[in-house]
Amino acid sequence: MLQFAAVAVPVLLLRVLDLIMDKLLIDVIVVxxxxxxxxxxxxxxxxxxxxxxxxxxxxxxVQPI
Structure with missing residues (x-):
């Protein structure tokens, strides 16, 4: 169980950061x-x-004559 948590937490953290970066990137592109x-x-x-x-x-x- 501890080994699963050691792998799952970084993967979950990376996915959350990926979503935040995608949102940030989209916001920057829109701006x-x-x-x-x-x-x-x-x-x-x-x-x-x-x-x-x-x-x-x-x-x-005035046009010259």
């Missing part, structure tokens, strides 16, 4: 993906606003 997604959306909004401003500046520019 990285959400950060990337937010940066892409903000970047696209910034590009859209800059293009709109550039077109507006060209439209308001």
């Amino acid at each position: 990285v993906c959400m950060t990337c997604f937010i940066c892409c959306v903000v970047g696209q909004i910034f590009i859209f606003c800059m293009d709109k401003k550039e077109k507006n500046d060209k439209k308001n520019k």
Whole structure:
């Protein structure tokens, strides 16, 4: 019985750590993906606003005769 406990406890501990690490890894991947997604959306909004401003500046520019 003691020998079974000596083997079962480390195996159980490794499985628990494996589940925790899997959960942690998934959480890290989700955070990285959400950060990337937010940066892409903000970047696209910034590009859209800059293009709109550039077109507006060209439209308001006085053309020489």
